[in-house]
Amino acid sequence: MMKDASPLIIPSYDDVIAAHTRIAPHIHRTPVLTSTYFNELTGAELFFKCENFQKAGAFKVRGASNAVFGLPDDMLEKGVATHSSGNHALSLSYAAGRRGIPCHVVMPRTAPQAKKDAVRGYGGIIRECEPSTTSREAVFAEVQAETGADFVHPYNDPRVIAGQATCSRELMEQVDGLDAVIAPIGGGGMISGTCLTLSNTAPEVKIFAAEPEQADDAYRSFKAGHIIADDAPNTIADGLKVPLKDLTWHFVSNHVTDILTASEDEIIDAMKETWKRMKIVIEASCAVPLATILKNRDVFKGKRVGVIITGGNVDLDTLPWIK
Amino acid sequence: MMKDASPLIIPSYDDVIAAHTRIAPHIHRTPVLTSTYFNELTGAELFFKCENFQKAGAFKVRGASNAVFGLPDDMLEKGVATHSSGNHALSLSYAAGRRGIPCHVVMPRTAPQAKKDAVRGYGGIIRECEPSTTSREAVFAEVQAETGADFVHPYNDPRVIAGQATCSRELMEQVDGLDAVIAPIGGGGMISGTCLTLSNTAPEVKIFAAEPEQADDAYRSFKAGHIIADDAPNTIADGLKVPLKDLTWHFVSNHVTDILTASEDEIIDAMKETWKRMKIVIEASCAVPLATILKNRDVFKGKRVGVIITGGNVDLDTLPWIK
Numbered sequence: 001m002m003k004d005a006s007p008l009i010i011p012s013y014d015d016v017i018a019a020h021t022r023i024a025p026h027i028h029r030t031p032v033l034t035s036t037y038f039n040e041l042t043g044a045e046l047f048f049k050c051e052n053f054q055k056a057g058a059f060k061v062r063g064a065s066n067a068v069f070g071l072p073d074d075m076l077e078k079g080v081a082t083h084s085s086g087n088h089a090l091s092l093s094y095a096a097g098r099r100g101i102p103c104h105v106v107m108p109r110t111a112p113q114a115k116k117d118a119v120r121g122y123g124g125i126i127r128e129c130e131p132s133t134t135s136r137e138a139v140f141a142e143v144q145a146e147t148g149a150d151f152v153h154p155y156n157d158p159r160v161i162a163g164q165a166t167c168s169r170e171l172m173e174q175v176d177g178l179d180a181v182i183a184p185i186g187g188g189g190m191i192s193g194t195c196l197t198l199s200n201t202a203p204e205v206k207i208f209a210a211e212p213e214q215a216d217d218a219y220r221s222f223k224a225g226h227i228i229a230d231d232a233p234n235t236i237a238d239g240l241k242v243p244l245k246d247l248t249w250h251f252v253s254n255h256v257t258d259i260l261t262a263s264e265d266e267i268i269d270a271m272k273e274t275w276k277r278m279k280i281v282i283e284a285s286c287a288v289p290l291a292t293i294l295k296n297r298d299v300f301k302g303k304r305v306g307v308i309i310t311g312g313n314v315d316l317d318t319l320p321w322i323k
Numbered sequence: 324m325m326k327d328a329s330p331l332i333i334p335s336y337d338d339v340i341a342a343h344t345r346i347a348p349h350i351h352r353t354p355v356l357t358s359t360y361f362n363e364l365t366g367a368e369l370f371f372k373c374e375n376f377q378k379a380g381a382f383k384v385r386g387a388s389n390a391v392f393g394l395p396d397d398m399l400e401k402g403v404a405t406h407s408s409g410n411h412a413l414s415l416s417y418a419a420g421r422r423g424i425p426c427h428v429v430m431p432r433t434a435p436q437a438k439k440d441a442v443r444g445y446g447g448i449i450r451e452c453e454p455s456t457t458s459r460e461a462v463f464a465e466v467q468a469e470t471g472a473d474f475v476h477p478y479n480d481p482r483v484i485a486g487q488a489t490c491s492r493e494l495m496e497q498v499d500g501l502d503a504v505i506a507p508i509g510g511g512g513m514i515s516g517t518c519l520t521l522s523n524t525a526p527e528v529k530i531f532a533a534e535p536e537q538a539d540d541a542y543r544s545f546k547a548g549h550i551i552a553d554d555a556p557n558t559i560a561d562g563l564k565v566p567l568k569d570l571t572w573h574f575v576s577n578h579v580t581d582i583l584t585a586s587e588d589e590i591i592d593a594m595k596e597t598w599k600r601m602k603i604v605i606e607a608s609c610a611v612p613l614a615t616i617l618k619n620r621d622v623f624k625g626k627r628v629g630v631i632i633t634g635g636n637v638d639l640d641t642l643p644w645i646k
């Protein structure tokens with residue numbers, strides 16, 4: 001049974017504290033970087049929380065580790081399972097490998113070989129499906145039936161959201177007096193975690209979500225007041241193509257101040273400028289917040305703003321600004 | 324008169340301490356990063372001193388700032404001058420801009436537009452020469468005669484070496500119990516600074532220099548016991564094409580344990596792997612140390628090794644692994 005269909009279990013801030021203790025041995029406390037250049041350019045004070053330096057290269061390892069290391073003993077033999085062709089698959093494989101339990105990953109057979117290799121490198125067991133939702137769900141149901149593994153959804157899971165919430169918990173310890181935090185939004189796992197932490201510990205801090213114009217389902221959902229799921233959004237920010245689900249919608253609709261969008265060109269420019277100026281490798285997805293700040297300078301001017309850099313897993317052979 | 328022709332003035336460790344106090348307000352105390360991946364791959368414990376995060380994107384700002392902020396009052400109006408098409412030109416312009424004094428830079432007219440723009444962005448005044456040593460020296464002599472500016476050599480200058488020495492001084496404060504430090508070698512400024520600090524504060528720490536096979540003049544000089552200058556070396560590590568000079572040879576010949584070399588392919592692989600695994604943007608020049616460690620694992624196995632990442636100023640439009 002898919003967890004999506006279960007009654008809504010809203011994680012609490014106590015769950016975040018428990019998650020942080022549970023995952024601390026398995027993650028990095030990532031650094032916060034600043035950039036004089038971007039501060040001068042935007043008129044804001046930006047604090048970049050660098051989850052690109054995180055284990056497995058992305059914040060997703062926080063939620064995945066919380067699910068894996070919180071798994072009850074009688075589930076260990078069966079392990080965990082998920083469907084993902086991105087950072088969640090890597091992160092769940094990494095965490096399961098650290099706990100020595102099986103991790104089953106359903107991935108489209110068309111996924112890049114490098115991603116398959118990386119999942120296998122961490123010990124993940126891949127079952128391939130056709131690149132369609134129907135095939136993915138059918139194959140995933142087979143895997144679950146065969147293995148009995150616990151489904152860890154990439155974002156619509158209270159354990160995952162409590163894990164992602166540890167990121168802004170660290171950020172608040174590392175930087176004083178933030179006026180706002182901004183993070184990219186796809187399915188809404190990171191933003192939900194940010195909402196969970198800030199609404200409990202610093203409700204005065206505004207929360208902004210940043211989304212590609214070409215995959216602006218969260219923006220349109222936010223304006224409409226209910227979830228609108230896109231069919232097949234197309235964006236360079238490939239981590240942000242997935243739709244909101246009930247649990248993440250709960251957090252977004254209750255705690256997010258606004259959702260801002262940026263075009264593909266603006267995202268690519270912000271990505272390249274971050275590499276050039278800050279000397280860090282970041283994914284297109286996490287260039288979206290900076291792109292929206294550059295586009296909405298009046299919103300952020302004079303403010304102290306936390307910017308979540310969500311990951312750094314990039315195919316270095318095909319960079320979007322090199323044709 | 325070129326400072327090269329002056330009697331040799333060897334900077335002392337007191338000069339390093341004074342330099343550090345002088346330049347502290349103008350530079351970053353850069354972080355030291357580690358990588359589980361590279362530690363497992365090499366069998367060593369590597370500590371990467373990340374001068375790619377330095378102001379102006381490279382360690383060169385240490386030496387340049389020391390020269391500029393140590394300039395006596397009666398020289399301020401005339402300012403400083405140098406010839407460089409690389410990070411030293413950027414760094415000297417940056418430092419001079421912070422002190423509000425003129426900085427004259429002689430650059431070949433064929434230098435990349437991006438480099439000229441960056442120097443001008445920091446307020447440097449460019450005088451173009453033809454891309455030959457003869458023209459560069461003639462034009463530089465003109466500039467000096469016209470302006471009376473103080474010549475700050477990119478590396479063969481005691482003020483510059485004392486400034487670069489602050490990098491390993493920080494590294495020794497940041498990491499305990501190092502067995503060795505390795506840095507790239509071109510003209511020898513960084514290595515000389517490293518020798519200056521370590522020979523005075525931790526003479527038990529071995530010092531390795533890393534050089535491209537295709538520009539191995541320092542390696543051949545070291546083996547021969549006297550300076551051998553190459554005519555026109557060709558390497559992707561473009562910061563390392565310049566030859567040793569008397570002052571840097573003094574340090575190299577007295578304090579370096581060994582010089583190791585790597586091929587162009589090995590350098591490019593190490594560069595790309597560093598971007599991929601550590602999510603940092605580094606120049607080809609500072610991938611040379613890691614390339615030589617990967618090639619000489621027996622030398623470094625079980626050792627705690629400081630690796631100086633010298634800079635991150637890369638043309639993102641032409642990456643060496645993308646043809």
